Amino acid sequence: MHLSYSFIFLLLIIFMLEATITQAQGKSTLVSAIFAFGDSTADPGNNNYIKTPSRSNFSPYGRDFPNHVATGRFTNGMLIYDFIAKHVGVKESVPPYLDQSLSTEELKTGVSFASGGSGFDPLTPKISNVISISKQLENFEKYKEKMEAAIGKEQTQNLIKEALFIVSAGINDFVANYNTLPIRRINYTTSAYTDFLLQHVDRFLQELMDQGARKIAVANLLPMGCLPFVITLNSDIINAITKRDCIDSQSSIAQDYNFKLQNMLNDMQIRFAKLGSRIAYMDIYTPLVDMILGRKYDFEIVNRGCCGTGSVEFAFLCNPISFVCPNASKYVFWDSIHPTEKAYYLVSQALLPTIDSITKY
Structure with a gap:
């Protein structure tokens, strides 16, 4: 009799543990899928399938990715949103939408529509x-049509409603466009151009919600003046070669954009709360500044990229014959624009409270 009671007690303990685990898993998997839009910070390889010089599907990119595969991500390994996808429990990494080999199950848990070199302008x-x-956005609409054909309209609507949407762009609008070409500078002051971009952000987010998105996180601009490429192009010879200090005037532009973006997103959250929308501001600026200024973390090289000289190389300029540092984890930047996997990972960890705030009820 004593043995029987012990056995029953053991079964009760096992049952309670299983119930606790199941409940915990339920709380942490309130995301059906993850979808990313934007530029190279969120592009896992869509540019592989279009005619553009803005590619990274070759060595040494992907050197530290699983199986050392150059997927088209503009870094040595994973992106921020790969780590977030794993955190919310939908997949290990986010594939590019344009990869025609993706199965329905792979598509169902999310893809990235982002394209390296893109922007809101x-x-x-x-x-x-x-x-x-x-x-x-048009590709996302095509995605929805594919899913409706595969799993039905109602299931697709529920999938979209419970999905996490990530938007990350804006840096190319300044670095590759406004600061490099004269076209926009003729008609816009820097502040006016920032407002011009944010009008496009607002419009895009409204269109995304029209398509059913309800959990949206929008990244701010990283410290633009600390990008090795920007330091090189905006410094005198001494700073460009030896000191390589951040260009404060360029980072100030990013700070102004970020301030206005945060206010705009707060206003949008109020405007669209009745739809059940949750719109979050993702601060990638602060953790990256902390890395660069040595406030946190343990990076040794913060003003040059690991690839080449690390001051101007990115995309095809960082290639199989380039010098590459032996240990990218010592560097904040992989090439002259894009952070390393380690930096992306640390940023992703800093973003988790924000992600949880819109994905957990």
Whole structure:
């Protein structure tokens, strides 16, 4: 009799543990899928399938990705949104939408529509012939049509409603467009151009919600003046070669954009709360500044990229014959524009409270 009671007690303990685990998993998997839009910070390889010089599907890119595969991500490994996808429990990494080999199950848990070199300004993607933000939205509409054919309209609507949408763009609008070409500078002051971009952000987010998106996180601009490429192009010879200090005037532009973006997103959250929408501001600026200024973390090289000289190389300029540092984890930047996998990982960890705030009820 004593043995029977012990056995029953053990079964009760096992049952309670299983119930606790199941409940915890339920709380942490309130996301059906993850969808990304934007530029190279969110592009896992869509540019592989279009005619553009803005590609990274070759060595040494992907050197630290699983199986050392150069997927088309503009870094040595994973992106921020790969780590977020794993955190919310939908997949290990986010594939590119344009990969025609993806199965229905792979599509069902989310894809990225982003394109390296793109931006909110319609002129920006034309510079390197990449996929515009508006075209990315069109591709999302095609995605929905595919899913409706595969799993039905109602299930697709529920999938979209419970999905996490990530939007990350804007840096190319300044670095590759406004600061490099004269076209926009003729008609816009820097502040006016920032407002011009944010009008496009607002319009895009409204269109995304019209398509059923309800959980949206929008990234701010990283510290633009600390990009190795920007330091090189905006410094005198001494700073460009030896000191390589951040260009404060350029980072100030990013700060102004970020301030206005945060206010705009707060206003949008109020405007669209009745739809059940949750719109979050993702601060990638602060953790990256902390890395660069040595406030946190343990990076040794913060003003040059790991690839080449690390001051001007990115995309095809960082290639199989380039010098590459032996240990990218010591660097904040992989090439002259894009952070390393380690930096992306640390940023992703800093973003988790924000992500949880819109994905957990």
